[in-house]
Amino acid sequence: MPTEILMPALSPTMEEGTLARWLKKEGDIVKAGDILAEIETDKATMEFEAVDEGKLGKILVEAGSEGVKVNTPIAILLAEGEDVPQAVGKSSGPVGQTQSQVMPSPEVSVPEQQRPAASPPQDRKAADQTRVFASPLARRIASDKGIELEGIIGSGPHGRIVRTDVEAAASSVREPTAVVPVTAVSPPATASTSADAVAKLYAGRTFEEIRLDGMRKTIAIRLAEAKQTIPHFYLRRDIRLDALMTFRTDLNARLDARKIKISVNDFIIKASALALQQVPMANAVWAGDRILKMKASDVAVAVAVEGGLYTPVIRDAEAKSLSAISSEMKELAAKARDRRLAPQDYLGGSFAISNLGMYGIDSFDAVINPPHAAILAVGAGVQKAIVINGLVEVGTIMTVTLSADHRVIDGALGAELLTAIKDYLENPVTMLV
Numbered sequence: 329m330p331t332e333i334l335m336p337a338l339s340p341t342m343e344e345g346t347l348a349r350w351l352k353k354e355g356d357i358v359k360a361g362d363i364l365a366e367i368e369t370d371k372a373t374m375e376f377e378a379v380d381e382g383k384l385g386k387i388l389v390e391a392g393s394e395g396v397k398v399n400t401p402i403a404i405l406l407a408e409g410e411d412v413p414q415a416v417g418k419s420s421g422p423v424g425q426t427q428s429q430v431m432p433s434p435e436v437s438v439p440e441q442q443r444p445a446a447s448p449p450q451d452r453k454a455a456d457q458t459r460v461f462a463s464p465l466a467r468r469i470a471s472d473k474g475i476e477l478e479g480i481i482g483s484g485p486h487g488r489i490v491r492t493d494v495e496a497a498a499s500s501v502r503e504p505t506a507v508v509p510v511t512a513v514s515p516p517a518t519a520s521t522s523a524d525a526v527a528k529l530y531a532g533r534t535f536e537e538i539r540l541d542g543m544r545k546t547i548a549i550r551l552a553e554a555k556q557t558i559p560h561f562y563l564r565r566d567i568r569l570d571a572l573m574t575f576r577t578d579l580n581a582r583l584d585a586r587k588i589k590i591s592v593n594d595f596i597i598k599a600s601a602l603a604l605q606q607v608p609m610a611n612a613v614w615a616g617d618r619i620l621k622m623k624a625s626d627v628a629v630a631v632a633v634e635g636g637l638y639t640p641v642i643r644d645a646e647a648k649s650l651s652a653i654s655s656e657m658k659e660l661a662a663k664a665r666d667r668r669l670a671p672q673d674y675l676g677g678s679f680a681i682s683n684l685g686m687y688g689i690d691s692f693d694a695v696i697n698p699p700h701a702a703i704l705a706v707g708a709g710v711q712k713a714i715v716i717n718g719l720v721e722v723g724t725i726m727t728v729t730l731s732a733d734h735r736v737i738d739g740a741l742g743a744e745l746l747t748a749i750k751d752y753l754e755n756p757v758t759m760l761v
Contacts, residue, residue, distance in 0.1 A: 330410055331380060333403040335389070335396045338369050338671060343398055345369045345542070349391040356384045358405065365391075365402075370542035372669045379466070379490060380405055385412040462489035469494045543636040554695050558614075559734040562693050563742050567750050569709045569724040575756045583651065593629070593683050594654045596706060596749075598759050601625035601645035603748035604679055610745040612736050613678050613699040619736055628677035628697065629657060631664040638664040639697055641677040650759070685709060691727040701736035704749070705729040726753075 335345065346368040352358060358378045365376055385406035389396055396402065404412055462470075462477050466489045470477050473494070480497050482489035540548070572595055580589050604611035604625040612621045625646040628639040640660035642653060663669050678701065682694040685708035694705035709726040728749070732742040752759055 330385065330412065331382065331405040331407070332401040333364070333378075333405055335398050335400045335402050336367070336376065337398045338367070338372075338374060342369055344395050345398075346394045347389050347391060347396055347402060348373055350387060351375075352384050354384055354387055358382055358384050368542070368667070370546040372663075373667045374670065378405075382407050382410075385410070466491050466494050473498050541635060547636050550698070551695050554698055558696050558698065560693075560696060560731050561734050561739065561742070563730045563732065563739075563746050564691065565728055565730075565746050565750050567726045567728060567753050568714070569726050569753070572753055572756045573709075573724060579650075586651075588651050588654060590650050590654050591657075592685075592709070593681070593706075594650055594657060595753060595756060595759070596681055596683065596704070597627050597629060597642055597645055597653050597657070598648075598650055599749050599752035600679060600681060600704060601627050601642075601648075602752055602759060603745055605646050606748045607741065607745045610702065610737050610741055611678050612701050614701060614733055614736050615699065622678045625679070626677045628674070628680040628700070629660075630680065630682040630694075631661050633665050633667070638669055638674055639677070639680055640664055640669060640673050641675070643676075679703070681706060685726065691729055693729050694731050696731050696733055701733045702742070702745070703731050705731065 335347075338345070348366040348368045350365050351363050352365070358364065359381050360377075360379055362378045363375045364378050364384075366373055367376060382405040384403060386404040387402070388404065389400070389402040406412065462482065467477065469475075469491060470480075475494060475497055477489055477494075480489050480493050482493050569592070572592070576590055576592065576595065583590070602625070604622075604627075608621065611625060612619050624644045626641050626643045627645045628641045631638045631640060640657075640663070642648070642656055642660075645653060648656070660669070660673060663673065680694075680697050680700050680703040682703060683706040684692060685706050687708075689707050690710065691707040692705050694703045696703050705728065707727040707729075709724045711722055712725045713720050714723045714725065715721075728746070730742055730746045737745070
């Protein structure tokens with residue numbers, strides 16, 4: 329029977345996306361691993377691989393189509409000797425007993441609890457009730473890793489086992505970990521004043537309506553939820569940067585031959601990661617009915633792009649050198665600007681940094697990105713008069729503000745964390761010990 333290729337879910341919260349362009353055309357032969365299409369989500373534009381082999385018999389969703397729901401058939405894949413049913417057209421219903429799912433390239437290993445709920449597994453076994461319903465790629469990986477498919481619950485259409493299911497099962501065998509189920513973000517309550525009513529207030533005035541893309545919709549939903557549900561409190565400290573600036577200049581001079589340049593933000597990432605290790609109770613996330621205390625310092629960093637922002641994550645930042653953090657951050661920022669971040673680049677983390685110092689902002693209060701328990705808002709380094717032992721000196725001062733979730737971090741704990749960050753930044757040599 330012809331096989332449907334379905335619109336995939338690229339992240340736990342994805343409900344729809346834009347089919348940016350097809351990289352295969354009708355009649356092309358498709359092999360497992362071939363790139364089929366580019367799909368835009370609220371976070372990135374990603375390439376997708378085929379997991380089954382055959383001929384691309386019919387494209388059901390044209391390139392440029394927006395708002396395509398997850399699990400919507402987007403194309404028909406034919407085996408040898410098969411033809412497209414005459415009744416099949418764009419937005420057609422099911423055409424076969426099995427369905428094929430395209431996967432991101434590079435493929436992302438997402439823990440089972442973080443994947444969208446699978447459809448009922450009524451088609452998980454073939455008609456003879458002896459064959460497990462799995463893609464050829466998943467079978468090959470399972471065989472290589474010595475994993476029994478019978479014990480895996482598939483996340484593909486109708487319970488189909490795909491590559492990420494096998495990789496997640498292999499990961500759980502190696503190192504069992506507790507993972508927080510991710511619940512879908514509910515849209516904020518409808519405002520009392522509708523969009524049409526607001527527009528009527530400005531009847532007769534000239535204005536331009538700006539359509540919300542997926543990224544802006546997601547930002548609106550998540551930040552509205554964060555401010556409504558997270559009990560924020562704020563702690564502010566001034567940090568003297570003179571020692572750090574001198575140390576950075578000397579360090580960059582030594583690294584010039586290797587074409588490495590460490591930024592102040594790289595020092596802030598490293599200082600935050602080490603401070604989270606020093607104050608481990610603050611290295612935690614809110615999990616609804618419990619707190620998860622994290623072992624590694626996975627630090628997310630806000631990156632501004634046209635129309636919004638991303639928060640790529642530097643994982644195990646406490647164990648990485650300043651040069652490694654610098655290189656990784658540059659790579660992630662470039663991928664963010666090109667909207668090429670994969671889910672593993674931005675999902676997770678326990679702490680975030682938002683730096684507006686380069687825009688001349690002295691200080692601000694950032695909104696926590698759930699499920700994180702804290703975010704550090706960083707202002708500009710400015711020369712100011714300061715009093716040291718009764719004498720007035722000129723020093724470079726940077727104001728930082730810690731926004732903390734009071735459900736996870738109490739005032740004294742937040743103050744301890746912020747003091748640790750300050751100590752590392754004012755004594756940068758200690759970050760190398």
